[in-house]
Amino acid sequence: MTEAPLPVDPPFRISMLVYDRRYRSMTFQVIVFILVMALCWWLISNTIQNLAALGKDFNFGFLFQRAGYDISQRPIPYTSDDTHLRATFVGLLNTLIVSVLGCVAATILGVAIGVARLSKSWLFARLMTVYVEIFRNIPLLLWILIIYAIFTEVMPPPSAYRGDDPAWSMILFDNVALTNRYTAIPSLGMTNDPGSLDLGARITVNWATIAFLVAIIGGWFLRDMILKRAQAIQDRTGHRPTTWWINLSVMTVPSLLLIWYFGLHLMSPELKGFNFGGGLNVHNSLVVLWLALTLYTGAFIAEIVRGGILAISHGQSEAAFALGLPPNRTMNLVILPQALRVIIPPLISQYLNLMKNSSLAIAASYMDLRATLGGTTLNQTGRELESMVLMMLIYLALSLVISAGMNMFNRRVRLKER
Amino acid sequence: MKKTAFLGTIAVAGMAAGMGFADTLSDVKARGVLNCGVNTGLVGFAAPDANGNWAGFDIDLCKAIAAAVLGDPSKVKYVPTTGQTRFTALSSGEVDVLARNSTWTFSRDTDLKLDFAGVNYYDGQGFMVPKDLGVTSVKELSGATICIQTGTTTELNLADYFKANGLEYQPVNIDSNAEGEQQYMAGACDAYTTDISGLAATRAAFADPENHVILPEVISKEPLGPAVRHGDNNWGDIVRWTLNALIAAEEYGVTSKNIEELVKSSNNPEIQRLLGVTDNLGAMIGLDKDWAKRAIQASGNYGEIFAANIGEQTPIGLARGLNAQWKEGGLLYAQPFR
Numbered sequence: 001m002t003e004a005p006l007p008v009d010p011p012f013r014i015s016m017l018v019y020d021r022r023y024r025s026m027t028f029q030v031i032v033f034i035l036v037m038a039l040c041w042w043l044i045s046n047t048i049q050n051l052a053a054l055g056k057d058f059n060f061g062f063l064f065q066r067a068g069y070d071i072s073q074r075p076i077p078y079t080s081d082d083t084h085l086r087a088t089f090v091g092l093l094n095t096l097i098v099s100v101l102g103c104v105a106a107t108i109l110g111v112a113i114g115v116a117r118l119s120k121s122w123l124f125a126r127l128m129t130v131y132v133e134i135f136r137n138i139p140l141l142l143w144i145l146i147i148y149a150i151f152t153e154v155m156p157p158p159s160a161y162r163g164d165d166p167a168w169s170m171i172l173f174d175n176v177a178l179t180n181r182y183t184a185i186p187s188l189g190m191t192n193d194p195g196s197l198d199l200g201a202r203i204t205v206n207w208a209t210i211a212f213l214v215a216i217i218g219g220w221f222l223r224d225m226i227l228k229r230a231q232a233i234q235d236r237t238g239h240r241p242t243t244w245w246i247n248l249s250v251m252t253v254p255s256l257l258l259i260w261y262f263g264l265h266l267m268s269p270e271l272k273g274f275n276f277g278g279g280l281n282v283h284n285s286l287v288v289l290w291l292a293l294t295l296y297t298g299a300f301i302a303e304i305v306r307g308g309i310l311a312i313s314h315g316q317s318e319a320a321f322a323l324g325l326p327p328n329r330t331m332n333l334v335i336l337p338q339a340l341r342v343i344i345p346p347l348i349s350q351y352l353n354l355m356k357n358s359s360l361a362i363a364a365s366y367m368d369l370r371a372t373l374g375g376t377t378l379n380q381t382g383r384e385l386e387s388m389v390l391m392m393l394i395y396l397a398l399s400l401v402i403s404a405g406m407n408m409f410n411r412r413v414r415l416k417e418r
Numbered sequence: 419m420k421k422t423a424f425l426g427t428i429a430v431a432g433m434a435a436g437m438g439f440a441d442t443l444s445d446v447k448a449r450g451v452l453n454c455g456v457n458t459g460l461v462g463f464a465a466p467d468a469n470g471n472w473a474g475f476d477i478d479l480c481k482a483i484a485a486a487v488l489g490d491p492s493k494v495k496y497v498p499t500t501g502q503t504r505f506t507a508l509s510s511g512e513v514d515v516l517a518r519n520s521t522w523t524f525s526r527d528t529d530l531k532l533d534f535a536g537v538n539y540y541d542g543q544g545f546m547v548p549k550d551l552g553v554t555s556v557k558e559l560s561g562a563t564i565c566i567q568t569g570t571t572t573e574l575n576l577a578d579y580f581k582a583n584g585l586e587y588q589p590v591n592i593d594s595n596a597e598g599e600q601q602y603m604a605g606a607c608d609a610y611t612t613d614i615s616g617l618a619a620t621r622a623a624f625a626d627p628e629n630h631v632i633l634p635e636v637i638s639k640e641p642l643g644p645a646v647r648h649g650d651n652n653w654g655d656i657v658r659w660t661l662n663a664l665i666a667a668e669e670y671g672v673t674s675k676n677i678e679e680l681v682k683s684s685n686n687p688e689i690q691r692l693l694g695v696t697d698n699l700g701a702m703i704g705l706d707k708d709w710a711k712r713a714i715q716a717s718g719n720y721g722e723i724f725a726a727n728i729g730e731q732t733p734i735g736l737a738r739g740l741n742a743q744w745k746e747g748g749l750l751y752a753q754p755f756r
Contacts (some may be wrong), residue, residue, distance in 0.1 A: 056531060273560070274562040
C-alpha cells in the first residue's frame with residue numbers, strides 16, 4: 001500500500017497576499033491602517049503648519065487669565081474677576097444640572113407616554129401618538145426657540161407685579177411669582193445657621209446640607225436593615241412584624257429634628273427694585289432648556305419603552321392576569337422588569353443625546369459649557385482650536401462616564417441566565 | 419485611533435483654509451469678487467432689504483474697496499457673520515475684509531492676528547431703556563436685568579463698569595441682535611446694551627421708537643473699523659487707504675456728484691493726487707491710478723455715506739459727533755496722500 005504524499009504548502013509568493021484567504025484579511029487591515037495613519041499624520045501636520053503660518057501657538061495658558069464676563073446662573077461663586085478656567089467649570093456644572101434634570105424628567109415622561117400609547121382607550125393612545133410624532137419630528141433647536149419665545153411673550157415682566165393694583169399677582173399663597181425672566185420661588189432660611197464647610201477654591205457646603213444628606217441616606221440605610229430583619233423573622237417564624245411606622249420614623253424623624261434645630265423656614269420672594277429678591281430665582285433659560293430637552297427626548301424614550309413592552313410576549317400578561325394580578329401590578333411587576341433589558345441599551349444613547357443636545361443652550365440664553373468655554377471664552381481669547389479640543393474632550397469624558405454608569409446598571413437588571 | 423482622526427478633522431475644518439493668504443489682492447483679483455464679512459442684520463450699518471440687496475454704512479465701505487480693487491462696486495459677496503463667528507471667518511480666509519462694526523482692541527490686533535485698517539466709526543457703549551421705566555442714568559440700573567450680546571467687547575465693558583461703580587446686575591446673554599430686541603421688547607430685560615450706533619439702529623426699527631431712550635452715559639470707547647488678516651500688509655494698505663480716500667474726499671469737498679468735473683478742472687494739487695490726475699499713487703499699492711476715484715464714485719465720500727445710511731435725515735438719526743472731520747471738531751483725520 002502506498003501512501004498518498006501529504007500536500008505540501010506551496011512556497012510563499014507575493015500574490016498570495018491578495019489571492020490567499022489566509023493572508024488576504026491581514027493584508028487589507030494593514031493597508032487600511034497605513035492609510036488611516038497617513039490621513040492622521042497629514043491632518044496634524046497640516047494643522048501645525050497652518051497654525052505656524054498664522055503665527056499662532058497651541059497653548060492653554062488663556063485658561064488662567066481673567067475671564068471678565070458675568071454668568072447669570074452660578075452654581076459656585078463666580079465673578080468677572082475669576083479665570084476662564086472657573087468660567088468653564090461653571091459652564092460645565094450648568095451643563096450637568098440641565099442634563100441630569102432633563103434625563104430624570106425625560107425618563108418619567110417617556111415611560112408614562114410609552115405605556116399610555118398602548119392604552120386601550122383609543123383617544124388617549126392617539127393623543128400620545130400625536131405628541132410623539134410632533135416632538136420627535138421637529139428639530140430641537142426650534143422647540144427651544146418656540147418655548148423660549150412663549151415664556152418671554154406670555155409671562156409678564158416683574159414690573160407687572162408692582163403698584164397698588166398690579167396686573168399680575170403672586171400665586172401659591174404669595175410665594176411664587178412667574179415672570180418672563182425667572183420664576184421666583186421661596187428660598188430656605190435658617191435661624192440657627194451652623195456655618196459652612198470650606199472645600200477650597202471658594203466652594204462651600206453648608207453643614208446643614210451635609211447633616212440632611214447624612215440623615216436621609218442614613219434613614220434609607222436603616223430602613224433597608226429593618227426590612228432585612230423583618231424578612232429574616234418572616235422566614236424563620238412565618239410572621240412578618242409590622243414595620244411601616246418604624247420605617248416611616250427612621251426616614252422622617254431625623255430630618256424633622258434637623259428642621260427644628262436649624263430653624264428652617266421659607267423666605268418668600270418680594271419685588272425689590274427691578275427684580276424679585278429674597279427668594280430663589282429659577283431662570284427661565286434653565287426651565288426652557290430643561291422643558292425642551294425633556295419633551296424632545298421624552299418622545300424618543302416613549303417609543304423605546306413602547307418597543308420594549310411590545311417585545312414581551314403576550315402570554316406573560318395573560319399568565320399574570322390568570323394569577324389574578326390587576327393590570328397596574330402586571331405592568332409594574334411582570335412586564336416592565338422584563339422590558340427593561342430591551343429598553344436600557346437604547347435609553348443610554350438617549351441620555352447621551354440629551355447631554356450633547358444641551359449644547360444648544362445659548363439659544364435660550366443658558367450659559368452652559370458651550371456658551372462659556374466654546375462661546376464667550378473662545379471669542380474673547382481667540383483660542384478656537386484649544387477651546388474646541390478641550391470642549392470635545394470634556395463632552396467625550398462626560399459621555400463615557402454616563403455610558404459606563406448606565407452599562408453597570410444594565411448588567412444589574414438584565415435577564416440572569418443560569 | 420478614532421479619536422486622533424476626530425481631532426484632526428476638526429483641526430482641519432478650522433485650519434484647512436488657513437493656507438496661502440500671502441497675497442489677498444491676487445486672490446481677490448483672480449476670484450473677481452470681494453468677500454466682505456458683514457453683520458447679520460443691523461439696520462443702517464449692514465442689512466439686506468426685501469429683495470436681498472445689502473445696504474448700509476459698512477456695506478458702502480465694502481463697495482468702495484471692491485470698486486478700488488476690481489473696478490466694480492457690485493462685485494462683492496456679503497458674508498453675514500455673528501459676533502462669535504466673525505474673527506474665525508476672517509482668519510480662516512472665508513472673508514477678505516471684515517466690515518462688521520468690530521471694535522479695535524489690543525488683543526484683537528495682536529493675539530487674534532488681525533490688523534485694523536482704520537476707524538470708520540467712533541462709537542461708545544450705551545444703554546437703552548423704555549421711557550416708562552423712569553431711569554435717567556446707568557447708575558440707577560442697580561439690580562436690573564440687562565440683555566447683552568455674547569462674544570462682544572460690550573460684555574466685558576458691562577462687567578467692568580458695573581463692578582467699578584459697585585452696581586449689581588443680571589446678565590441675559592443673547593446670541594444675536596434680533597433675539598436681543600425680542601427679549602428687550604417683551605420686558606425680559608430692563609435695559610439693552612451695545613454700541614450707541616447699534617442701539618440707535620435697533621431703536622429705529624421699533625414700532626414706537628419715541629418710547630425708548632438711550633441713557634447719557636457712554637461707558638467705553640468703541641472705535642469700529644474694518645479688519646484684515648495680520649501679515650498681508652499690502653492688502654491692509656489697500657483697505658486703509660480706501661477708507662482714507664473716502665474721508666479725505668469729504669475733507670477736500672470731493673463728492674460723487676462733482677468728481678468727474680474735479681478730475682478735469684481742479685487745480686488743487688491734493689485733489690489731483692488723490693484722484694490720480696497728476697501722481698500715480700495706485701501703483702504703489704498694486705492698483706491703477708483711478709482706484710480712489712472709483713472708490714469715491716461707488717457710494718460717495720465719507721460724509722455722503724454717513725448721511726445716506728445713518729445720518730440725521732435717516733430713521734437712525736445719528737449726529738456726526740466724534741465722526742465729524744477734524745476741522746469741525748471731530749476725530750476723522752485722513753493721513754496725507756503723497
